[in-house]
Amino acid sequence: xxxxxxxxxxxxxxxxxxxxxxxxxxxxxxxxxxxxxxxxxxxxxxxxxxxxxxxxxxxxxxxxxxxxxxxxxxxxxxxxxxxxxxxxxxxxxxxxxxxxxxxxxxxxxxxxxxxxxxxxxxxxxxxxxxxxxxxxxxxxxxxxxxxxxxxxxxxxxxxxxxxxxxxxxxxxxxxxxxxxxxxxxx
Ligand SMILES: C[S@@+](CC[C@H](N)C(=O)[O-])C[C@H]1O[C@@H](n2cnc3c(N)ncnc32)[C@H](O)[C@@H]1O
Numbered sequence: 001x002x003x004x005x006x007x008x009x010x011x012x013x014x015x016x017x018x019x020x021x022x023x024x025x026x027x028x029x030x031x032x033x034x035x036x037x038x039x040x041x042x043x044x045x046x047x048x049x050x051x052x053x054x055x056x057x058x059x060x061x062x063x064x065x066x067x068x069x070x071x072x073x074x075x076x077x078x079x080x081x082x083x084x085x086x087x088x089x090x091x092x093x094x095x096x097x098x099x100x101x102x103x104x105x106x107x108x109x110x111x112x113x114x115x116x117x118x119x120x121x122x123x124x125x126x127x128x129x130x131x132x133x134x135x136x137x138x139x140x141x142x143x144x145x146x147x148x149x150x151x152x153x154x155x156x157x158x159x160x161x162x163x164x165x166x167x168x169x170x171x172x173x174x175x176x177x178x179x180x181x182x183x184x185x186x
Contacts, residue, residue, distance in 0.1 A: 020165045028171040028178070032099050032148050033060045038180060041167055042097065045144055045182050049094035053138060055081040055131070056100050063097060069114055080116075082127075085134035093138045098131065098155075099148040102176075132159060139185045147181045154181040161185055 024037040033042050042062055046052055054063025057075045066075040067084040077084050081100065101107045104123055111118050121127065135145055136159040145161065147154050155161040161183040169178040 019163045021167075022165075023168040023170065025170045025172065028175055031058060031060065032178065033062060033097075035169060035178065037167065037169055038148070038178065041165075041180050041182070042146060045146055045165075046095045046097075049144070051093045052095045052097065053085075053088055053093045054097040054099075055084050056098070058099075060097075060099075065093075069110060069116075071114070082130050082134065085131060085138065088134075088138040090137050091140045094140060094143050096135045096139060096143070096145045097148075098135060098145055100128070100131070102149045132156065136160065136185065141185055143185050145183050145185070147183070148178060150176050150179060152179050152181050154183045155185075 026035050026037055029035050033039055046062060050064070052062060052064045054060060054066045054075075057063050057066035057068050058070075058073055060066075065088065067077040067079055067081065068075045069078060069080060071078045077087075079087075101110050107122065107127065108118055111122060132155045135155055139145060145155050152166050154163055163181060163183045165180075165182040167180040169180065171177065
């Protein structure tokens with residue numbers, strides 16, 4: 001792992017804060033939280049959190065309530081992430097780890113892999129939006145959402161979140177960066 005050049009924190013003229021931004025290089029790994037800078041990012045942000053919800057946990061055990069569609073993983077639940085999130089009481093979580101499949105192709109592969117039917121609603125952009133609505137509902141004010149993927153949209157201002165950190169993890173060659181965001185629910 002190498003740490004790169006940018007670390008920025010500042011304020012825009014309209015009073016909006018600019019998030020801390022950093023960039024690392026590290027080998028890719030389908031188990032995202034094993035990537036060293038990402039492991040550090042997760043551990044740093046969840047410190048002190050009691051209720052940590054992980055709807056796409058795979059083998060990761062940072063969550064105190066874990067779910068993965070694939071029954072091969074030893075998680076608390078094996079539900080579609082949206083159905084799982086709907087079971088979590090409102091304003092009950094201190095942190096949510098949002099590390100879904102990163103592309104439509106990966107979404108489809110995961111459903112096919114467990115023999116589930118792929119409906120239109122699972123292949124639309126509203127698929128992600130519905131998760132984010134639920135995440136916004138279940139987090140306590142002051143709670144954090146950490147998102148991982150190929151964009152830095154996070155849960156978003158419109159849902160009442162403030163971004164506090166963005167970390168880019170480059171993997172070399174023509175691979176996409178893993179983009180990690182940390183937001184606080186206001
Ligand atoms: C990017 S991986 C998560 C990796 C994990 N954060 C880690 O560090 O090991 C995404 C996981 O989501 C699961 N998954 C895919 N679609 C799902 C869905 N609709 N609902 C719940 N889990 C899903 C996959 O089985 C896969 O284990």
